[in-house]
Amino acid sequence: MPGRIQSIERAAAILRLLSGRSRRLGVAELAGELRLPKGTVYGILRTLQAVGFVEQDRDSGKYQLGPALLHMGSSYLDGNELRTRALNWADGLATRSGESVRIGTLHENQVLIVHHVFRPDDTHQALEVGSLLPVHATALGKALLAHHDYLVAELAPGSLPSYTPATVTDVYRFRSELEAIAQRGWAVEVGELFHGSASIAAPIEDRRRVTVGAMSIAGPIERLCDGRQPRAEFVDYVMEASRAVSRELGAIPW
């Protein structure tokens, strides 16, 4: 086994420091922490910047983790934090649509449900927080994947199991669907996970415009759709609510 490469170890140490509590550091601070010459640290930072792993803050000149890296990290925003910040808007979406609401994040190529609001009809429903759903058979999963190109590129033929006859199992068809979703900003799934039920989802972005989660409504096809098409007003509700959470996270100014 060849020896370890020192400059990669140093780059890793820099990234680790930038992912720490302060999240934004200057060359001198990093050099001090790592006991390295400033020139060395600067060289590594420039390389990391070129590949998008770090970026320089325009105002302060300090460095922070870059968008490429944030896309790769599956849980940049703590799921518990996302639930807390999204609570009011998720409740509002359930009230407006009359359907149950879920918020999901990507977790090892599955959708992790981090928040669940019951359908507001006071019938018995069980809380699904913590459960995992397949990415390719849920609107949540599609909305999340549409904004994570590198994950889509990794999908292998035959890797998409079928749950109903409507499940999209063909990787090429799935990729082109994701492209359309990325374009229009919302995703739909009609009877692809369970017979007779549908879901509509839109991505949630943080202040760096990184997709940190997605929010959905789910219910019977006949309530959510006209034929196989999602009803326009439901798409609007979902888009508005997810945009409100994105605003809450600083993605869009009010």
Add this chain to the structure above:
Amino acid sequence: MGPGRLNWRYVASIDQGTASSRCFVFDDRARIVSVAQHEHRQHFPRPGWVEHDPEEIWRNVELVVRVALDKADLSPTDLCALGIANQRETTVLWDRRTGAPVHNAINWQDTRTDRLCREITREHGQEMFREKTGLPVSTYFSGPKIRWLLDHIPGLQERAEAGEVLFGTIDSWLIWNLTGGPGGGRHVTDVTNASRTLLMNLQALDWDPALLDAIGVPAAMLPEIRSSSEPYGEAGPPIAGVPVASALGDQHAALVGQTCFNPGDAKCTFGTGSFFVLNTGERPVTSSNGLLSTLAYKLGSAEPVYALEGSIAVTGALVQWFRDNLGLIGSAPEIETLALTVEDNGGCYFVPAFSGLFAPHWRSDARGVIAGLTGYINKGHLARAVLEATAWQTREVMEAMNTDYGRSLSALRVDGGMTPNNLLMQFLADVLDVPVMRPIVAETVSLGAAYTAGLAVGFWQGTDGLRKNWHRAAEWLPSMDTGARERGYRKWKKAVARTVDWVDDDE
């Protein structure tokens, strides 16, 4: 009827809390149309002292109202009324002529009146206070805080007697400023806020001369006591012309927001502290288990409705302390992530008696302990212990509630800033051994203030219609086995026993 009447689409409310001020705008189906929030500074000048700057709070309230309207592109003419819910007991004294506070507000958590309370108790006993106000003498309530300010600011006593200095809880401070301040501001409070001063007679709903005398508070500085739901006056900027039409302590507002309008209905709000409130109907119930007998609300000229309350001083505040003073987490929600790095509390129990113990113990000589520490305990276990402290304290209060009311609650309605914490809500269901339910508007404090303001001006017709807006948004079912629950509770009680008798008489 004002000319704006046809435009009435919305009602606004302010939730002036311990941690932050918020403004919400609701439509007639209780849906949130807009929200703005701003935190204010917590001042800790000495151990046990907690202060807020009343001017900062007023500025923040003006700000959040303006921002909430801007965000939804609304103007004051879109609003039928403004309601106010506020952190209770926190005491402001200000100059009637200039509007300037004479001192920082003394916060409800502040324990500086500890010795004063012991003196008052020595001289007058607890009985008179229990009987007339439903409260024990405690640092928690406003009366002693007023007395402390009068004793410590030179010349204040004379100015107060001359009516030059006014007292108010935060509701009064905000209404006075909203309705004109030094230029004719209304000096009023509502029955729920007044019921937390140790100065109001719970039956007469008026200031009681014997109580004023015992604590030494001049009547000239006190606001007029009104119902919780009636127009008190018209607001000036930033919402010129909108009637200020409700005021309630935040916990009472949450009871209304949860539509607990029937005797036997109860809720617990989990914020800085936690407050378990049970509607007891048109008569106060005396507690023999350390609960407070207090007002639920009074809607205009209708009969007053009373409540039993279990007040817990420190719950969310412990999470905040964990974040700010230990720095082990970057935000409050991260405590759940940290707690989930371990399976259980590792034998560690945290009793956050930072301001002594409130219900059901009422021990001002208690201070916090972390019990069961071993070399095995890491920060994940501490995070668990922090969250579990909230649940165990709630269990103590619920047991007192069941005994005093003579009926066991079969489920608990919850709300407040800690309810998004899933781990905590599950643990709560586990140790209470009843289902825990969150309503679809978690912001029940704001909603309750909006309901009462909307009722006062006819935006809503009555409480029955409001019940239709309550829906279950989440439910946690008990899943802990009895043995584990009882062992945990036994340890908790042992830890509590280790907090008392810590503060000495000569401190």
